Amino acid sequence: MKSLILYWSAGGNTKKVADTIETVLVDKSIPVDKVKIEENLEVELCDYDLVFMGAPSYRWIPPLPVRKFIGNTMDRYRGGARPIGAPRKPGKFGVVFCTFGGIHTGIKEGYVAGKYMAQFFEHVGFLVLDEWYTPGKFHGWEEGSKRGKMGDISDRPNLNDLKIVANSTREILQGLDFEIKIAKR
Ligand SMILES: Cc1cc2nc3c(=O)[nH]c(=O)nc-3n(C[C@H](O)[C@H](O)[C@H](O)COP(=O)(O)O)c2cc1C
Incomplete structure (x- = not known):
């Protein structure tokens, strides 16, 4: 199995x-x-x-470089001639991760960005195994990071957040291992 991590990060939260x-x-x-x-x-x-x-949520959606990357990749997909429907590519899997501040409406500010990336996977035939949403300090907005809807997120993602990400990654790998064993039977 070969894996790829594609990410964008300006302040380092998503990179963590x-x-x-x-x-x-x-x-x-x-x-x-x-x-x-x-x-x-x-x-x-x-x-x-x-x-x-993975990407942060910027005004509820992925930042422009990520949207442009997705747009360019879709334009190139099958030479630009996309089939109607989104046929699944067997054995190809995607996982989405999003960091968000959620200052105004909480985790829902992450969902749109995460779903945007999930739709990209689905359109290129990758089965989305999971979507992970991790709070991330809003760089340059102290007050927002301390008193927003998510409470004080000024140290997020913290060690516990990253432990959850690590555990979730192990779970994904265990699940895939199981699927591969079943497929080989
Ligand atoms: C320009 C800008 C816009 C943002 N817009 C939102 C937003 O609409 N909703 C949200 O929940 N967080 C928003 N955030 C907070 C980021 O999603 C959050 O801090 C994220 O973890 C930053 O990731 P990074 O450090 O990898 O760049 C914004 C941050 C910036 C800098």
Whole structure:
């Protein structure tokens, strides 16, 4: 199994989650590439079996470089001639991770960004195994990080948040291992 972590991060919160996922994959001896998203980045997703994609929520959606990367990748997908429907590619799996401040409406501010990335996976035929939402300090907005809807998030993602990410990564790998064993029967 080959894995890829695609992420974008301006302040480091989402990178912490990406780094945690990478640590678990390395620990389990799973080959992994970790790549920061840029709008002109070209990656062949199908070279990988398991792709993690993460971004912060910016005004409820992924930041512009991530949206542009998604748009460019979709334009290139099958030479731009997309089939109607989104046929699944067997054995190709995606996991979404999103960090968010949730200052005004809480975790719902992360959901739209996460679902946006999940739709990308679905459109290219990758089965979305999970979506992870991790609170992340709003850089440059002290008051918002201390007194928002999520409470004081000024130290998030903290060690406990990252422990949850690590455990969730292990669970994904266990689940896939099980699926592969069943498929080989
Ligand atoms: C320009 C900007 C816009 C943001 N907009 C939102 C938002 O609409 N909703 C939200 O929950 N968090 C918002 N945030 C907070 C970020 O999603 C959060 O701090 C995230 O963890 C930052 O990730 P990073 O450190 O990897 O860049 C915003 C942050 C910035 C800098």
